[in-house]
Amino acid sequence: MRKKYLKMIFNTEVKLSKKKYWYENLGFNFFYYYLKIRSFFSKKDSIIHFVYETNTQCTLRCKECHSYMPYFTKEAHYMTNFETFKAEIDKLLKSVDLIVSFRLQGGETLLVKDLAKMVEYVCSKKQILHIQIISNGTIIPSEELIKAMQNPKVLLSLSDYSINKKLTSRLKYDEILQICKDNNIDAKHWLTKAGDSWVNRNYISNENLKDRELAIKNLAACHCFGYPKCLILFKGKLYICAPAVYFASTNPDFYIPEGDVIDVMNTPQKLLTKWVKEFNQKKYFDLCSRCNAAENVNVRTQPGVQLEETQTLVAVESNPAKSI
Ligand SMILES: C[S@@+](CC[C@H](N)C(=O)[O-])C[C@H]1O[C@@H](n2cnc3c(N)ncnc32)[C@H](O)[C@@H]1O
Ligand code: SF4
Ligand code: SF4
Numbered sequence: 001m002r003k004k005y006l007k008m009i010f011n012t013e014v015k016l017s018k019k020k021y022w023y024e025n026l027g028f029n030f031f032y033y034y035l036k037i038r039s040f041f042s043k044k045d046s047i048i049h050f051v052y053e054t055n056t057q058c059t060l061r062c063k064e065c066h067s068y069m070p071y072f073t074k075e076a077h078y079m080t081n082f083e084t085f086k087a088e089i090d091k092l093l094k095s096v097d098l099i100v101s102f103r104l105q106g107g108e109t110l111l112v113k114d115l116a117k118m119v120e121y122v123c124s125k126k127q128i129l130h131i132q133i134i135s136n137g138t139i140i141p142s143e144e145l146i147k148a149m150q151n152p153k154v155l156l157s158l159s160d161y162s163i164n165k166k167l168t169s170r171l172k173y174d175e176i177l178q179i180c181k182d183n184n185i186d187a188k189h190w191l192t193k194a195g196d197s198w199v200n201r202n203y204i205s206n207e208n209l210k211d212r213e214l215a216i217k218n219l220a221a222c223h224c225f226g227y228p229k230c231l232i233l234f235k236g237k238l239y240i241c242a243p244a245v246y247f248a249s250t251n252p253d254f255y256i257p258e259g260d261v262i263d264v265m266n267t268p269q270k271l272l273t274k275w276v277k278e279f280n281q282k283k284y285f286d287l288c289s290r291c292n293a294a295e296n297v298n299v300r301t302q303p304g305v306q307l308e309e310t311q312t313l314v315a316v317e318s319n320p321a322k323s324i
Contacts, residue, residue: 002280003032005229006048006100013049013101017130018152018186038097045277046098049230052089053245054115055079055107059138059170060161061307066201068246069107070307071316076249078235079107082114086121088236091264095272098127105134116144123151132157137173137189149185156180156187161304163192196300199223202243203316205290206254215288222293231279236265238275240285246316257286 010028023034035046053067056077061070093099102122109115115133122128130153137158141149149156158176161167173189180187202222219229222241232239239245240260247254248261259282262275 002048002229006032006035009048009101013130013132013155016188017155019130021129035098035100042097044095044097044273045280046100047096047231047276048280049101049103050099051103051105051230051232051242052080052085053106053232053234053242054085054104054109054112054118056249057111058106058108058136059111060108060136060167060304062161062303063305063307064198064201064301066199067107067242068201068316071246071250073250078249079112080114080118080235082117082121084236085114085118088233088264089122089125091269092233092238092272093125093127094269096127096276098129100129101132102128102130103132103134105132108136108139109133110135110139110141110145116142116148119145119148119151119154123148123153129153131155134159135176136161137171137176140172140176141179146179146183146185149180150183152186154186156185158187158189159303160190160192163195163302164304164306166306167304192303195302198301198303200296200299200301202241202291202293202296204243204247204287206247206251207290208255209289210257210286211289212284214294215284215286218288218291218293219284220294221297222288222291231276233264236263238262238264238279240279240287243291244287250316260285260287 007028010031014024024031039045056069056072057079058069063070104115104118106112112118119131119133122131132155133149134157148154156176158173162171162173177187177189179185230241232242232245234245234249238261239248244256244261248256259278262272264272267275
């Protein structure tokens with residue numbers, strides 16, 4: 001486990017959470033060694049930052065959505081359900097010790113029909129410490145979801161698109177925050193401090209290129225979901241980032257090196273445990289050689305700028321495979 005990534009999560013998501021475990025109350029260094037000792041005995045690593053990508057459908061069409069949601073083709077669109085979610089989480093948890101930060105996010109996460117059941121389920125798992133539900137604030141939570149979110153492990157995290165005045169009538173932040181307050185639900189609205197706080201979405205080309213230096217440079221520049229390294233579970237596979245999910249979903253020929261993706265449901269438990277350990281140790285991923293994250297790092301843009309109604313959405317193709 002890389003200490004610097006754990007520290008980032010500890011100083012943000014763990015500190016922000018209402019739920020505090022005794023081993024977190026004793027400070028970062030204690031927490032770090034506690035996780036290490038646990039891993040030694042369980043022979044499994046913890047996942048620091050985990051995203052379950054629930055769905056690809058959304059109520060907004062943000063042009064620079066780094067998950068590429070508006071660009072998913074009709075055939076590639078996907079929404080999970082409780083049974084699938086449960087089977088995937090159960091399988092994954094057998095190969096990890098703890099999951100420190102567990103995010104549920106789409107697309108628009110509150111479009112997921114089974115979301116309340118899914119939240120209840122992850123709350124019941126001792127191995128999952130902190131849970132965030134990410135939403136764009138266009139949907140009022142259902143009664144069922146309100147009940148599920150009352151668990152102190154859960155934080156409802158509202159992104160801020162109020163800078164785009166065209167969206168004003170659709171953004172229900174105040175109403176949602178009031179509901180959360182009335183129901184003792186932990187919620188945070190991440191107010192955008194600057195007009196250009198988004199980075200442009202990263203593009204991954206489809207070639208069999210491996211360049212260690214470039215990969216390290218790109219990963220260091222990449223803050224997919226705010227942190228340099230995270231694992232994303234989508235349709236039963238673990239990916240290293242949202243752009244990888246998008247390109248793999250819309251192009252059957254998209255090549256991902258073996259170490260940078262794993263089929264959770266079809267991999268024997270021991271191999272999955274080993275893959276998670278290796279993921280934690282890695283300083284870079286081969287896939288990052290083919291990305292433009294370093295070029296993009298200073299290309300800032302306004303959050304929530306929408307694709308025009310008249311714009312026809314087509315999948316953003318990556319380059320044809322060169323040598324695979
Ligand atoms: C892909 S969205 C999914 C959840 C939900 N639809 C929302 O917008 O909050 C997850 C998070 O990524 C953020 N995000 C999306 N594109 C981004 C970009 N280009 N730069 C920085 N953050 C981005 C969103 O603001 C949101 O907080
Ligand atoms: S960033 Fe925008 S388009 Fe992307 S999932 Fe969130 S609201 Fe939808
Ligand atoms: S390929 Fe690497 S650098 Fe590019 S978005 Fe994915 S994790 Fe980030």
